[in-house]
Amino acid sequence: MNYYFKRTLQIPLILVAVATLTFGLIRLLPGGPFTQLRIELLQQGVPAEQVDARIEALQNIRPDAPLWQQYIDYMIGVLQLDLGQSISLNEPVISVIARALPWTVFLVVVSTILMFIVGVLLGAIQAYWEGSRFDQIASGGSIFLMSVPYYIFAVIFLFFLAFQLRWFPTGNAVARGLDASQPLQYFSSVLYHAALPILAFTIGGIGSTALNMRGNGIQVLGEEYVEVARLRGLSDGRIATRYVAKNAILPMYTGLLLLIGFRLGGTVVLEEIFSYPGLGYYMIEAVEANDYPLMMGCFLVITATLVVAVYIADLTYGLIDPRISAGESDEY
Amino acid sequence: MSTEPDAADGIDWRSETSDVEMSRRDRLNEFYEQKLYVPAAVAWSDRRTRLGVLILSVYLLMAVVDLLGLWRDASTNQAERFLRPFENMSYPLGTTNSGTDLLALIIDSTPFILQMVLAGGVWATTLAVIVGTVSGYKGGTIDTVITAISDFFMAIPGLPLVIVLAIALSPENPLLLGVVLTINYWAGLGRSIRSQVLSIREESYIEASRTMGTGSVRIIIKDVLPNIMPYVMVNFVLAARYTIFASVGLYFIGVLPYTGQNWGVTLNNGYEQGGLFSMDAFHWLLVPIIAIVGLAFGLVLLSQGMDRIFNPRVRTRLTGESESIEEEETDTTTEMI
Numbered sequence: 001m002n003y004y005f006k007r008t009l010q011i012p013l014i015l016v017a018v019a020t021l022t023f024g025l026i027r028l029l030p031g032g033p034f035t036q037l038r039i040e041l042l043q044q045g046v047p048a049e050q051v052d053a054r055i056e057a058l059q060n061i062r063p064d065a066p067l068w069q070q071y072i073d074y075m076i077g078v079l080q081l082d083l084g085q086s087i088s089l090n091e092p093v094i095s096v097i098a099r100a101l102p103w104t105v106f107l108v109v110v111s112t113i114l115m116f117i118v119g120v121l122l123g124a125i126q127a128y129w130e131g132s133r134f135d136q137i138a139s140g141g142s143i144f145l146m147s148v149p150y151y152i153f154a155v156i157f158l159f160f161l162a163f164q165l166r167w168f169p170t171g172n173a174v175a176r177g178l179d180a181s182q183p184l185q186y187f188s189s190v191l192y193h194a195a196l197p198i199l200a201f202t203i204g205g206i207g208s209t210a211l212n213m214r215g216n217g218i219q220v221l222g223e224e225y226v227e228v229a230r231l232r233g234l235s236d237g238r239i240a241t242r243y244v245a246k247n248a249i250l251p252m253y254t255g256l257l258l259l260i261g262f263r264l265g266g267t268v269v270l271e272e273i274f275s276y277p278g279l280g281y282y283m284i285e286a287v288e289a290n291d292y293p294l295m296m297g298c299f300l301v302i303t304a305t306l307v308v309a310v311y312i313a314d315l316t317y318g319l320i321d322p323r324i325s326a327g328e329s330d331e332y
Numbered sequence: 333m334s335t336e337p338d339a340a341d342g343i344d345w346r347s348e349t350s351d352v353e354m355s356r357r358d359r360l361n362e363f364y365e366q367k368l369y370v371p372a373a374v375a376w377s378d379r380r381t382r383l384g385v386l387i388l389s390v391y392l393l394m395a396v397v398d399l400l401g402l403w404r405d406a407s408t409n410q411a412e413r414f415l416r417p418f419e420n421m422s423y424p425l426g427t428t429n430s431g432t433d434l435l436a437l438i439i440d441s442t443p444f445i446l447q448m449v450l451a452g453g454v455w456a457t458t459l460a461v462i463v464g465t466v467s468g469y470k471g472g473t474i475d476t477v478i479t480a481i482s483d484f485f486m487a488i489p490g491l492p493l494v495i496v497l498a499i500a501l502s503p504e505n506p507l508l509l510g511v512v513l514t515i516n517y518w519a520g521l522g523r524s525i526r527s528q529v530l531s532i533r534e535e536s537y538i539e540a541s542r543t544m545g546t547g548s549v550r551i552i553i554k555d556v557l558p559n560i561m562p563y564v565m566v567n568f569v570l571a572a573r574y575t576i577f578a579s580v581g582l583y584f585i586g587v588l589p590y591t592g593q594n595w596g597v598t599l600n601n602g603y604e605q606g607g608l609f610s611m612d613a614f615h616w617l618l619v620p621i622i623a624i625v626g627l628a629f630g631l632v633l634l635s636q637g638m639d640r641i642f643n644p645r646v647r648t649r650l651t652g653e654s655e656s657i658e659e660e661e662t663d664t665t666t667e668m669i
Contacts, residue, residue, distance in 0.1 A: 029500050
């Protein structure tokens with residue numbers, strides 16, 4: 001079977017599996033999906049006979065139906081992008097998510113690209129001048145960067161640059177009252193608000209990227225084909241880009257797939273620190289408010305985003321390295 | 333990850349039957365030389381490993397101090413409020429807004445953190461090794477099934493899953509918490525172990541074992557595992573680092589259940605109760621940060637140091653110390669033969 005076809009087929013399968021998982025997890029939560037809600041509704045003075053109807057509307061599950069019926073209802077709801085009603089914000093979960101998702105994707109994409117570019121460049125220079133003073137200092141710096149979690153950078157930036165020096169805003173994604181009708185102001189405000197989160201999230205990842213690139217670069221520089229290319233008298237620029245860079249960056253690509261997952265999950269802490277209204281922020285808000293529909297909705301959408309991101313990365317990987325689509329393993 | 337020790341193992345195995353003089357004691361000695369002493373000596377020659385071990389032993393020492401009760405337990409109003417670090421030497425790291433000794437706070441939670449980190453590392457790497465070797469070596473249907481399962485787990489972002497699980501299970505035991513934190517960490521690691529095993533299984537000595545009719549489990553343990561062990565060790569350390577980052581992060585934003593204090597909780601308290609707004613309380617943030625970064629730094633140094641010994645591509649091109657490493661290796665192999 002064609003690799004791309006197979007890979008594309010996997011997407012809905014994984015999404016169904018993840019939705020099933022969320023369905024199961026909701027049932028694992030303390031008090032199940034309804035007890036908490038039922039108590040709250042009863043406390044608000046909603047008559048007992050209306051409570052079940054309200055719960056059905058909120059989570060789009062009939063509490064008295066058998067489990068399989070609930071499951072089918074839930075899956076159909078997910079398929080129609082109906083993730084229930086947020087209890088704390090009192091609006092459909094999907095509209096909260098639609099508002100939050102772009103911010104999260106924006107943070108992750110920009111910071112991951114920046115991290116990759118800076119890390120690769122740094123690592124490449126280190127590999128080229130291997131053993132030099134610059135290499136030693138940069139390696140030490142990278143090791144140090146690897147041991148500082150990104151949220152520590154976030155806290156320190158927030159402390160110095162936002163609270164003490166007041167150079168940057170301490171929360172939100174864009175200034176109040178601005179909308180896309182003033183594109184230039186809106187855009188600069190978005191960048192201004194995203195600067196610290198992106199910076200914190202980028203710096204945390206540069207260390208390991210640079211160290212990886214350095215290792216790969218050193219290996220490739222020692223390969224015979226690079227030696228041969230030198231002997232053929234090819235220019236340094238050509239060797240650096242065509243021979244060394246391409247082969248050194250390639251193995252890092254698989255690592256990038258894992259990294260996207262790690263980084264999408266990582267926005268939970270990052271957005272909470274910067275009060276940045278992305279998916280992770282709303283997820284934590286939902287956790288604190290016992291708002292299970294919103295929490296599970298955020299979880300489902302973060303996962304779906306990751307599935308799609310990895311899929312895209314996988315497809316481009318196939319384009320860069322043709323061997324990937326040929327790999328079928330034999331049985332022993 | 334050279335093939336030499338394994339080739340030598342093969343010779344060993346034969347000489348055992350023919351050479352009567354090779355006693356059990358000799359073999360134990362040889363095993364000690366080959367697998368323990370030489371790698372340890374090589375590791376020790378690296379500055380980073382030495383520093384890493386030193387840092388980690390400080391944390392072990394802190395755990396011992398706590399277990400033996402050599403330092404006071406943390407409690408409120410045990411000292412003046414907001415003492416700066418080194419202002420009063422009986423509270424060397426200063427105090428919080430409620431007059432709690434920060435050093436006591438850090439020491440109190442060290443055993444908890446170390447247990448959690450160890451549990452997370454062991455769980456993630458053990459599972460990854462089993463999954464990676466079996467699916468990589470066996471191939472076929474088993475591989476397809478295992479790969480599908482780990483694809484699924486890789487598709488779930490770690491922290492959000494941990495948050496949901498933490499609400500469902502409210503893990504307060506450090507060992508359980510370590511496992512929950514790395515609940516799907518094994519998937520990615522298992523994937524990369526699998527791809528290493530894929531190339532290892534094509535080696536001729538594996539082929540030889542297979543034609544002799546050795547069982548898969550034995551081949552995996554005897555022939556495959558020693559080859560990936562260095563990689564596994566390095567990743568064990570990285571999984572441990574991930575556990576501490578994730579736990580402190582989640583404690584920090586307040587989504588993990590906690591009964592007592594620990595570094596993440598201290599950080600959270602410092603952050604929520606004024607550490608952000610004034611310089612007076614900044615040390616309250618700084619102390620837990622240093623504790624976390626220090627532990628992670630020790631772990632990363634150790635993994636980097638180990639990587640240098642095990643990773644031939646980094647080793648061969650490094651001049652100076654790496655030459656001596658290579659010499660040591662050739663020495664031992666010639667002795668063997």
